[in-house]
Amino acid sequence: MTRSYVARRLLYGIPLVLGVTFISFLLMVYFGPDKTYELLGKNPTADQIREVRQALGYDQPFMLRYADYLKQLVTLDLGLSDSSGESVSSILGRTLPISIALVLPGFVLGNIAGLMLGLMAAWYRGKWLDKLIMSASVVGMSVSFLVIIIGLQILLCTPYGLNLFPVRGWQVHDLGSYLYFVTVPTLALVFVTLGYNTRFYRAVMADEIDRDHIRTLRAYGASPFELMFKHVLKNSLIPILTRIMFSIPFVVISGSLLLESYFGIPGIGLVTFNAITSGDQPVLKAVVGLTGVLFVLALTVNDLLYSLVDPRVAKP
Amino acid sequence: MMNDTWQRLKSDRYGMGGLMVVAAFAFIAICVWSGLLGQGWSEVSGNRWESASASHWFGTNLLGQDIFQRTLFGTATAFEVGLIVTLCSTILGALLGALSGWYSNGWLDEVILWIKGVLDSIPFYLFAAAIAYALQGNTWAMHVAMIVTFWTTTARIIRGEVIRIKQREYIEAAQAIGLPDLLIIFRHVLPNTFHILLVQASIVFVAAINTEVILSFLGLGIQDGVSWGLMLAESSQEVLAGHFGNFIAAGSFLFILLMGFNLLADSLQDAVDTRRVIQ
Amino acid sequence: MKTPALSVSNLRIWFESGSNRNHAVDNISFNILPGEATGLVGESGCGKSMTALAILGLLPAAGIKTSCSSIKVNGIEISRLSQAQRRDILGRDIAMIFQQPGTALDPVFTIGSLIGATYRRHFGGSKQVIRQAVCESLESVGFKDPGQIAATYPHQLSGGMRQLAMIAMATICKPAVIIADEPTTSLDSATRSIILQQLARLQKSHQTAVLMISHDLGVIRQNCNQVLVMYCGRLVEKTDSQHLFAHARHPYSAGLVSCIPQINVQQGSSLASIPGQVPTADRLPPGCHFAPRCTRARPVCDEAAPELDDAQGVGVACFRPLS
Numbered sequence: 004m005t006r007s008y009v010a011r012r013l014l015y016g017i018p019l020v021l022g023v024t025f026i027s028f029l030l031m032v033y034f035g036p037d038k039t040y041e042l043l044g045k046n047p048t049a050d051q052i053r054e055v056r057q058a059l060g061y062d063q064p065f066m067l068r069y070a071d072y073l074k075q076l077v078t079l080d081l082g083l084s085d086s087s088g089e090s091v092s093s094i095l096g097r098t099l100p101i102s103i104a105l106v107l108p109g110f111v112l113g114n115i116a117g118l119m120l121g122l123m124a125a126w127y128r129g130k131w132l133d134k135l136i137m138s139a140s141v142v143g144m145s146v147s148f149l150v151i152i153i154g155l156q157i158l159l160c161t162p163y164g165l166n167l168f169p170v171r172g173w174q175v176h177d178l179g180s181y182l183y184f185v186t187v188p189t190l191a192l193v194f195v196t197l198g199y200n201t202r203f204y205r206a207v208m209a210d211e212i213d214r215d216h217i218r219t220l221r222a223y224g225a226s227p228f229e230l231m232f233k234h235v236l237k238n239s240l241i242p243i244l245t246r247i248m249f250s251i252p253f254v255v256i257s258g259s260l261l262l263e264s265y266f267g268i269p270g271i272g273l274v275t276f277n278a279i280t281s282g283d284q285p286v287l288k289a290v291v292g293l294t295g296v297l298f299v300l301a302l303t304v305n306d307l308l309y310s311l312v313d314p315r316v317a318k319p
Numbered sequence: 320m321m322n323d324t325w326q327r328l329k330s331d332r333y334g335m336g337g338l339m340v341v342a343a344f345a346f347i348a349i350c351v352w353s354g355l356l357g358q359g360w361s362e363v364s365g366n367r368w369e370s371a372s373a374s375h376w377f378g379t380n381l382l383g384q385d386i387f388q389r390t391l392f393g394t395a396t397a398f399e400v401g402l403i404v405t406l407c408s409t410i411l412g413a414l415l416g417a418l419s420g421w422y423s424n425g426w427l428d429e430v431i432l433w434i435k436g437v438l439d440s441i442p443f444y445l446f447a448a449a450i451a452y453a454l455q456g457n458t459w460a461m462h463v464a465m466i467v468t469f470w471t472t473t474a475r476i477i478r479g480e481v482i483r484i485k486q487r488e489y490i491e492a493a494q495a496i497g498l499p500d501l502l503i504i505f506r507h508v509l510p511n512t513f514h515i516l517l518v519q520a521s522i523v524f525v526a527a528i529n530t531e532v533i534l535s536f537l538g539l540g541i542q543d544g545v546s547w548g549l550m551l552a553e554s555s556q557e558v559l560a561g562h563f564g565n566f567i568a569a570g571s572f573l574f575i576l577l578m579g580f581n582l583l584a585d586s587l588q589d590a591v592d593t594r595r596v597i598q
Numbered sequence: 599m600k601t602p603a604l605s606v607s608n609l610r611i612w613f614e615s616g617s618n619r620n621h622a623v624d625n626i627s628f629n630i631l632p633g634e635a636t637g638l639v640g641e642s643g644c645g646k647s648m649t650a651l652a653i654l655g656l657l658p659a660a661g662i663k664t665s666c667s668s669i670k671v672n673g674i675e676i677s678r679l680s681q682a683q684r685r686d687i688l689g690r691d692i693a694m695i696f697q698q699p700g701t702a703l704d705p706v707f708t709i710g711s712l713i714g715a716t717y718r719r720h721f722g723g724s725k726q727v728i729r730q731a732v733c734e735s736l737e738s739v740g741f742k743d744p745g746q747i748a749a750t751y752p753h754q755l756s757g758g759m760r761q762l763a764m765i766a767m768a769t770i771c772k773p774a775v776i777i778a779d780e781p782t783t784s785l786d787s788a789t790r791s792i793i794l795q796q797l798a799r800l801q802k803s804h805q806t807a808v809l810m811i812s813h814d815l816g817v818i819r820q821n822c823n824q825v826l827v828m829y830c831g832r833l834v835e836k837t838d839s840q841h842l843f844a845h846a847r848h849p850y851s852a853g854l855v856s857c858i859p860q861i862n863v864q865q866g867s868s869l870a871s872i873p874g875q876v877p878t879a880d881r882l883p884p885g886c887h888f889a890p891r892c893t894r895a896r897p898v899c900d901e902a903a904p905e906l907d908d909a910q911g912v913g914v915a916c917f918r919p920l921s
Contacts, residue, residue: 024438030453141585145578147532149551157566158559170559171380215701221715222654222696223689223767226682256442261533265555279448280538287452290866291445298440314751315705 012306016299023295028072031288033065038085038284072288076296081289086281092288094274101173102259102270108185109192110254114247115306116193117200122231124201125208136201143198152191152265159187173268188262200246207242211235240312248305252298256290324514327590334586340579344572347391348398353492357391361545364388371564378564380553389545390568396521396546397528397576400462404527407466409520412473413512419474420481428478435471443468443530444537449538461540465527473519480512514591521584525577532573600813601673602629604653604692604775608667611648611831613879615661620661620879622662623649624831628909630824632774635801635808637839639854640828641876646811647697649828650777653809654694655684672774690720693768697780700761703752709736710748711765720771735770736763739796758789762796769800776801781880782817794821815858819843827851828888830877832903837912847919850888886916894918 034202039055047231056062060071075081080090146154158164168187176180211217212235219228259272267273271290278286328334361384369379371581377386419431438446445465454460484490485508493503534540535548536555547569554565611623612736623645630636635852638646649659652664655677669677671691677683696702703712713735723731729748736744739762752760761781768776778797798821801808812824818825818839825842827835827850835848846852853872874891877883883890889899898917906915 018433019436019440022433023440026437026441027449034453036455037451053884063404087357139579142578145574145581147529147570147573147577149532149536149548149555150566150573151564153551153555153558158565161559163558163561187578215696215698216704218656219696219702219764220686220704221656222694224685224687224719225715226685229715229719234704234707235529238704253442260444260537264537269508275445275448276537279451282384284452287445287448290451291441294445295437297439298442302440313706315753 008310009307012303014133016303019299019302020296022074023299024292025069026075027295028069029286031284031291032072035284037061050149072292076289076292082285084286085283086277086286091285094286095271095289095293098269098271098274101268102255102263102272104175104181105173105185105188105262105268105270106152106192106255106258107217109189109196109258110251112189113193113196113200117197117242118204120197120201121204121208122235124205125212125235126227126231127211133205137205139281140198140201143194144202146194147199148191149262151194152300155187155191155194159190171218171265173266173270184268188266188268191262192258196254203246203264204239204243207239208235211239214238226264237312241309244308244312245305248301248308251301252294256294324587324590328586331586333582334590337579337582337584339394340575341583344394344576344579345398348395351392353397357388357395359385359388370376376570378562379398380550380565381557386550386564389550390547390572392545393547393550393569394572394576396541396544397531397573399532400465400541400546401524403462404465405520405524407462408469408523409473409516411466412470412519413477413509413516415470416474416477417481417509420478421485421504421508423478423482423485431474435474438468438471441468444533444539447534447539448537450575454540458542461531461534464534464539465530469523469526473516473523476515476519477512480510480515484508484511495527517530518584518588518591521580521587525580525584527553528573528577528580600631603670603672604809605630605670605673606649606653606666607669608665609649609652609669610665611645611652611657612663613661614663618880619732621882622831622879622903623652626826626828626831626833628826628833628836629792630775630809632804632806632807633801634824635798635810635822636826637809637822638809638825638826638828639813639815639818642813642829643876646813647779647826647833650694650779650809650811651824653777654688654692655679675737680797686720689716689773690771691773692775692777693771693773695761695764695768695776695778697783698756699764699784701750702764703760705752708749708751709763713763713770714749714751717769717770731733731770732766735766738769738800739763739766740792756789758792759784761785761789761793764767765793765796765800769804769806772804773806775807777811779811780813781810784812790817791820797821815843815854827854830882831879832887832915833906834888834916835914836908837914838907841912845920847896847914847921848888848916849892849918849920851914852920894920 032152038059039061043051044053053062060068063071064224068226079092081095083090084094084244087094120136120140124133160166160168160170169184173184175184208231212230217230217234220234225234256272256275259268259270260275261272262268263272264276274286276292277283278290320471347356351358363383364385365375365379365383367381368377369375369383371378375385375387377390380386380389415431419428422428441449443464446468449460450467451457451460451466454463490503490507493507514598531540531546531550532548535546536552540546540548550565550569551573554563554569557563558566608625610621612621614621626649628636638649640646648657652666653669657664666677668873670674671687674691676686676687676692679687703709707715710729714732717723717731718728731861732748733744736747741747741762747755747759747763749788752763755763765781769879776797781797781817782793785793794817797808797810800806808821810818812818824840825835825837825839826833827837827842829850835842835846835851837851839849842851843855846855849874857871872891877887877890883900885898885900885902886892886895886904889895892899896918903916905916907913
């Protein structure tokens with residue numbers, strides 16, 4: 004993999020980054036609510052209004068305001084939160100690690116478990132084990148994330164169930180307290196992703212098992228373990244990687260949004276949730292813009308990984 | 320083609336089970352719309368948090384409203400959201416997907432692919448939040464957010480299918496005799512993707528109902544009226560105090576409907592997948 | 599008499615749908631001696647490839663059933679083995695060469711690691727030993743630079759080279775039996791003769807028994823001593839390969855032979871063809887399956903199926919064979 008190839012892949016991401024940032028600019032800055040009067044006292048004078056509008060950049064032409072927003076994203080100088088007055092970049096820097104610590108175990112476990120179940124179902128395709136796993140995953144897909152969270156909370160965190168874990172909160176200072184607070188959200192995340200993951204991985208593996216080269220290996224005495232874990236798995240790495248890379252930004256943001264607002268965990272999701280409910284524009288536009296950019300980066304990395312994984316993807 | 324699909328669907332008992340569940344819920348929704356059911360959803364008909372009884376099947380909520388009535392009304396809400404989102408996003412996806420596939424590798428295709436790429440790059444709930452923010456609490460913000468993001472998958476599938484159909488002889492013949500592109504697309508190409516649209520619509524319906532629940536919980540969803548998502552949001556406070564009425568009612572209705580739809584979508588997919596049948 | 603390297607008796611393969619049994623392969627038996635090549639010919643869809651997969655025990659289970667009285671490799675019964683026991687035999691005592699070299703090799707592994715894995719599975723050994731064996735095997739099929747070939751991925755080779763690599767993989771454990779399923783069908787004619795020559799050479803030098811499956815009689819004529827002619831899942835004629843071209847006895851075999859262009863040109867007549875179409879497995883005619891297309895058919899042919907009597911090593915399943 005040459006440096007120019009990496010550079011070219013990154014170049015392909017630019018139109019996407021521009022699109023993502025443009026949409027968030029359009030929705031939240033340009034069409035967003037006019038904040039002039041929120042910042043003014045009663046009965047403002049025309050001069051005061053003009054001053055505030057100037058400070059907010061409302062008098063600038065459209066493209067200049069967009070360029071300004073881009074500059075904010077690039078320099079990570081994202082302004083101050085409307086509600087707390089703290090700088091947005093320091094809020095994000097403080098909360099992002101918490102969100103990652105919160106969703107990472109569930110994300111990893113959900114994918115590993117889905118992969119294993121998918122492998123098993125694909126290997127025993129058409130047999131009772133396959134049918135059992137696939138029926139269970141349809142049931143899993145039919146339970147709403149919210150119902151899972153509330154249900155697990157009742158079962159594990161209240162006197163009506165086992166009452167083993169805290170109802171809400173995040174006072175993490177060592178491994179024990181981490182496990183204490185992270186278990187229920189992790190279970191919820193695993194539960195909600197497992198059905199979808201299992202179905203996806205089974206479909207991928209079942210396709211691979213049908214390939215001619217797998218039949219060749221069977222004809223040469225390869226064991227099921229060798230077939231599945233060496234050949235089927237390596238051949239399906241591209242769709243697997245793609246799914247994982249694609250879902251990272253979504254699980255981190257969407258998963259933490261729901262989990263954190265429900266369990267009161269001070270991560271990026273809770274910050275976003277509060278920004279949604281209070282209309283905190285600087286926070287919202289930073290989160291939307293940055294995740295879009297992150298996603299495009301993930302896509303690019305994904306493309307680069309392809310050529311590492313599969314010799315057929317041309318290496319220029 | 321559709322006849323075959325129906326025959327195959329009929330022989331799949333899981334699919335038929337799913338269809339019946341969906342039909343039953345649709346019936347409830349129609350009854351609510353025509354004023355026969357669930358009309359007492361907002362009136363205070365008892366004390367707060369009454370437990371289940373003959374007059375209140377699932378008890379009452381914080382305000383003393385009947386949870387069962389609210390659940391029935393929530394069915395109509397779910398169908399309303401599901402139908403509007405599914406219809407609009409499927410039409411949008413079919414049109415843009417067909418154009419994109421027909422003019423594949425042209426500038427129009429590039430533009431549509433770019434828009435799809437951009438929309439797919441923004442995490443959905445954030446996008447919904449941004450739209451809600453831009454529309455300042457407009458009732459339709461949730462619908463718009465879903466329609467604007469859900470069409471992309473449909474368009475991607477239709478694009479691939481149209482590229483395949485374009486190479487068939489009768490399409491080449493139609494082009495050779497000089498029929499205008501749009502006429503060919505609408506008369507000869509899109510009708511051949513109907514079965515794919517049907518499957519995709521059933522999947523979008525599930526996603527729309529599921530998403531409404533989450534958005535309503537986040538305060539970005541249903542503004543007036545009641546939905547299962549709002550009931551679950553309500554229940555999140557109540558369950559700690561041991562009041563499970565909202566949770567059980569909304570949770571189980573939601574689960575049964577989603578399960579029915581998932582089974583139906585699965586067996587629809589099997590039924591129209593002619594490639595598998597030929598093999 | 600020598601022990602046959604491969605002996606198949608009463609092999610049946612059928613699809614089961616409800617109470618219906620549709621036979622794809624109906625009661626076939628044959629032996630192949632060490633160092634000899636037997637051709638299995640017939641139109642596509644007559645059950646040739648299924649026979650090969652069934653011998654290896656690789657038929658997918660979904661709706662397809664098999665039965666046989668025995669399948670022996672070097673006198674050892676393999677049809678009753680467990681999956682794990684069978685894996686020890688596959689690749690070591692009996693190997694298969696597939697039709698599509700383009701898809702038959704795992705694209706994400708190098709040729710060397712694929713061939714080496716076969717050797718390691720059955721014989722073990724250090725990296726050096728395996729590497730050595732891989733290189734020898736690649737060299738034996740005619741590669742001048744085996745080390746370099748071993749390091750390439752399948753997609754980097756041409757179709758013919760891939761098929762040679764496949765042959766190297768099939769021969770690395772020096773199996774007693776090689777089944778070659780249409781090994782040259784997807785290749786051009788120059789490559790085809792190289793592949794056939796290599797196969798013939800290895801067959802002689804290792805005393806391997808080869809079952810050559812093909813719809814191409816030219817291939818059979820070039821490489822095989824014995825021919826089995828198959829029609830709709832039944833063996834209709836078993837004969838010496840030179841004999842078949844001169845004196846085919848079953849009307850179907852005769853039809854196949856007359857379809858070979860160059861023979862017709864010599865005879866000065868136009869290219870012959872067999873009238874009608876091969877029936878599908880669920881619509882097989884009663885009696886002799888070939889009767890509806892046969893110009894020599896008599897009423898008896900529609901009523902009873904003729905038996906193949908091969909007590910003398912050759913035989914024909916026909917009530918009115920050509921003499």
